Amino acid sequence: MxxxxxxxxxxxxxxxxxxxxxxxxxxxxxxxxxxxxxxxxxxxxxxxxxxxxxxxxxxxxxxxVDLSAEPATAPGGEPFDVRDRLAEITVPTVVIAGRRDFICGPRRAVMLRDGIPGARLTVLEHSGHFGHVEQPAEFTRAVTGILRNQS
Known part of the structure; x- marks a missing residue:
């Protein structure tokens, strides 16, 4: 904030x-x-x-773009927080964050990478939250790179 x-x-x-x-x-x-x-x-x-x-x-x-939002709450109104379950993710994972993402930036991305076994992190240096729009080639390389390594 x-x-x-x-x-x-x-x-x-x-x-x-x-x-x-x-x-x-x-x-x-x-x-x-x-x-x-x-x-x-x-x-x-x-x-x-x-x-x-x-x-x-x-x-x-x-x-x-069609904008809408839902609160990040679990049933019962509790905040939605599954950080303690990240290790349960077993699929190949790439975490992508924009260096200037004010809401889900590199600090949060490192937390995800560290919590998901084998996850990779790509930080898009010239992006905010919309890396797929701001740096589409780099975003695509990050996504397809993990797919190439799985074949």
Whole structure:
């Protein structure tokens, strides 16, 4: 959340950046899917490594993306947390994280890699949360690399 709060300071010359933290926070408390979708669309720039420098490049992706969110809770309202079960994953696994992913970045990725037997980690240096959009070739290499090693 500290990264989210600091987001406007990274882009002081982009007026829209100032609205991103409030939109994200409001989306967490929104009452219906339509509200969540609208607020997440406004907060979407924080999910990219440098949205404002590549905004035109991402326009097609943004036009097609369908946004909605569900709370990460288990039945009964408890937070959904299965970290203690990561070792049960037995399939070939590659964990991919964007260096500038504010929500699921390298620190979390290392935790996943270390918890899943034999998992590999790829950090996309010029990506946020959408590595498949920001660095598609590198993302594809990470995915297909693990598949090639299994044949």
């Amino acid at each position: 500290a990264g989210l709060a600091a987001y406007p300071d990274i882009y002081p010359d982009v007026p829209e950046a100032a609205n991103v933290p409030a939109a994200f926070q409001s989306a967490l408390a929104a009452g219906d899917d339509e509200q969540v979708s609208a607020l997440l669309r406004e907060a979407l720039p924080v999910y990219f490594a440098d949205f404002w420098a590549r905004e035109a490049e991402f326009a097609d992706f943004l036009a097609r």
